[in-house]
Amino acid sequence: MEIGPITRALLRNKTRFILIVLQIAVTLAVVTNAVNMIVEERKQMNKASGFDDDNLLFVRSRNFAPEFDQLEYRIASAESDLRALRGIPGVKAVVNTNFLPWQGGGSSGEVNVIGGDGSPYRTQQYAATPGFVQTLGVKIVSGRDLRDGDVDDDPNSTTGTVIISRDLEKLLFKDKSAVGQQLTNGTGPISVVGVFDPFYNPYGWPIHEYCAIFAGHVSRNGARFLVRVEPGMLKQVAPMIEKRLIATNEGRNVDLQTIPEVKSRYFRQNQIVIAAMGMVIFLIVVVTGLGIVGLTSFAVTERTRQIGTRRALGATKPAIIRYFLMENWIITNSGLLLGIALAYGLNYLLVTNTSGVKLDWRYVVAGVVLLWTQGVVATLAPAMRAAAVSPVIATRTV
Amino acid sequence: MLEMSSIRKVYRTDLVETHALEGLSLNVGAGEFVSVMGPSGSGKTTFLNIAGLLDVFDGGTYRLNGKDVSKLSDSEMSAIRNRNVGFIFQSFNLIPDLDVFDNVDVPLRYRGLGASERKQRIEKAVGLVGLTSRMHHLPSQMSGGQQQRVAIARVLAAEPKLILADEPTGNLDSLMAREIMDLLDDINKQGTTIVMVTHSPECAARASREIHLLDGKVVDVERPPAIVAAKG
């Protein structure tokens, strides 16, 4: 169409041109980087633990009766708590453990392979009674699960029995099997009897997939349990737990959280960033769109006489609409060119100063398409108003 | 070329009905140079709008070049305006942000001509009105007479069969007015039909025939011999 004359006319009327070009450029820069941030946050939220998170509960006993100072009393109490919990209808499996997923931390230590090269590796490590595997909903993939006979509660003991995660097996033993091997963490040998999979628990250090579970009770500072319920039964089972446990032993308080709650709290900040950036994207596109509508409307009003003249000279209504759409397309493309440069520039600033992530070129393409669409939609109404201008205006004296 | 019969045009607002044209009938033959005169309110502008298919009418028939215009669609009317009818406006109506070249170019673009043919026509037309040296000037950089000449070049480049001129010299001093009328004379001699609405008796005299309007109707058609003699 008339790209040449339209462009020349635009350049002679710089204000409107510059205003829209700048707005579109900044909009593209912000929208692409906002999408970038949202995708990064989503990536962090999408890692699955591999556990039956939706049906898990964390139960904690806070002891105050003096009997709890004795180790034997505590262990016996933990065992009777396990029995009481298993007896609640709807409960599928229970384990006494200090593992609590989706905290961003926990307990860790360094181990090395006995008979290996002696390099230590850091891994998450927790204690648990047999039942860890069934409660979390993972599987033993080689060797066997922990048994009652493995449980060692002697605080002076220097040995232990563990099952480890598959990724830890790969880290420690490369292609060989871990079953039957021995590890050490500075004291006596620790025997690996089985390997489980999957396991993912985000941790402060990069050891999210490495886990060693020692056979033992967890009772000092109060027993802790993970409870797995039948699918969808969280709401029914939760209120029964406190009652049942207090009935079993009154010398303590019980509190619990569902794992979905824990997970939601862990991701709260990600969710807020996603919501905030989503809102910014929406508002920016709307505001820039309305701005284009306003400026184009104003241009149509200003140029009413010119439009009438064009019609008198033979322009059809569709030709007038095409004129304004073409004009907007030229302005939009100028804005997008500048915007692509600004988008990468802003991204560079964010990456170097706030540890963001580099911009994926596909977001830029998506942003360009979005703003093309916005430009057309925003220009249509004023363009149609322009097309309705009667050619009679040309003969009207000022 | 132009046959109007009992044309009626009524403007309605909330309060008032204005009968702008009340049974207007006239004929203009091909190659004629006709002037249309009348006091304000007599319907001159309305007549021109209808003649140039800028506006519709409420009664009567109008045949342009033998074709009945009442059945034409908007795009067909636009096509006729583009190819067959040329307008010269009192207030020039040049597009302020475009230079001379691009202004003359406007109707040619709507015709869909190729770039080299458009360039040819534009250069020829601008040359005919004597403004080749100002090809890339803006309207704001030119006098009223020059702007009107550009408007005429715009018409010439399109090579229409009929030119409708609305007070072409209304905003010009007498020297420039004479220049414009000389141009129109030349164009008419080449065979283009010209219908010119004007206030000025001097300009009207340059036409071969005068039509007078009053209250939306043609009142008399005559050729004043005395002023014919003053031509030339």
Next chain:
Amino acid sequence: MLTYNTQIALRSLRRHPLLAAVIVAGIALGIWASTTFTTVRHMFARDPLPGHSQRLFYVRMDNWDPARPYPTGNGGGGLTQLAAPVPPQITYRDAVELMRSNIPVRQTADYVSSIVVFPDRKVSRPYTSPLRLCFSDFFPMFDVPFQYGRGWDKRADANAEQVVVIDDATNQKLFGGANSVGKHIRLADRDFTIIGVLAPWRPFIRMYDMVGNFVAEPEPFYIPFSHAPKMQLRSFGNSDGWQSVNLATFEQFLASEIDFVQFWVELRTPGDLAAYQRYVDDYVRQQKKSGRFQRPLLNPIRSMRQMMAEYGIVRPQLTAMAVMSILFLAICSMNLTGLLLGKFLARAPEVSVRRALGARRIDIFMQHVIECELVGIAGGVVGMLLSIGTLRFIGKLIADSARFSLDLEMIGAAVFLSLVAGLLAGIYPAWRICTVQPAVQLKG
């Protein structure tokens, strides 16, 4: 003249209420977004103890594994890549030793434990509560506010007196909010005397304990540090260790290389800081002789603000969002310029009449600038109100009802932003309208 111009401006806005509303909404949106996001960032980034924090320093020592340094970056106790590669806390025995120095004008070692509270049975069942063990200087160092009584003194520290400071919520729950100083409360197996009750205190950033959740509530109970051995109070906060040791007895725990104690000093002058650094370095060199501290000497003593940077209190996303919101405000401003341009130029005939009647260019300019400022202020007020509501909402979501609020600094910033946005947006249109030639308009 100013009032006259303001009158004209107001009248013009009233004549086109819909357009005025759209213009105000445009600015309000921009101010709302930029104020909200910059305030959120500001709440994390600002000085938690203005006027005081530059004298507070956090002490760390590198007693870690000689084979490799303490891992930082990507977590490791919340530390960012900026952090020194040393454990974020120190051992019990080192803390006790360091307290002997008389270089700092104030100092405290502290850690978090958990304790069973046995209130009057009529009031409440026994319950478990977090508890902080600290020294007497803790309270003045961190500007902790009291409503009744005060903290304990150095003698109470030395003698492990059974005194406790409780917070306002506990005081409400157990004593109905009355002045409970002097009353007794049983913690674990012994009676403590309440010596002070805190005023309601919820600093936005727990500047005294940045390890872990630094927007959580402060602990409800505070007792002297010296109770640790007798009451066998284990750490319930973060702890780090690189050796696998037998920690069966509490004595073994206290004597171990487990890092679970935080150590803060208050130093008056840079000379004091240098002297204290020498003191700590000398202590570590001496400890090396008995086989401890096998890593190269590294005992970073950093100011509170430096520690905030090392802990990455301001998450990078916060800065990014603040930047984007300012760009959004810029877009709203540009939008505004376009709208104002249209509005002003449409009014050219009226302006020409005024000019013909003797108004100077500067009068026309001022009249329009005032109109822009009025709109800017209206938009700023609406935007700020929206922002306050949004901040309250965010507070509930993010930080367990931490108080996000607009302090004076942010309100000032918002006012400034709205005036500037209004001015910048309107300057060009105002200039355009005042330079229109009257004759052109009046002819028609």
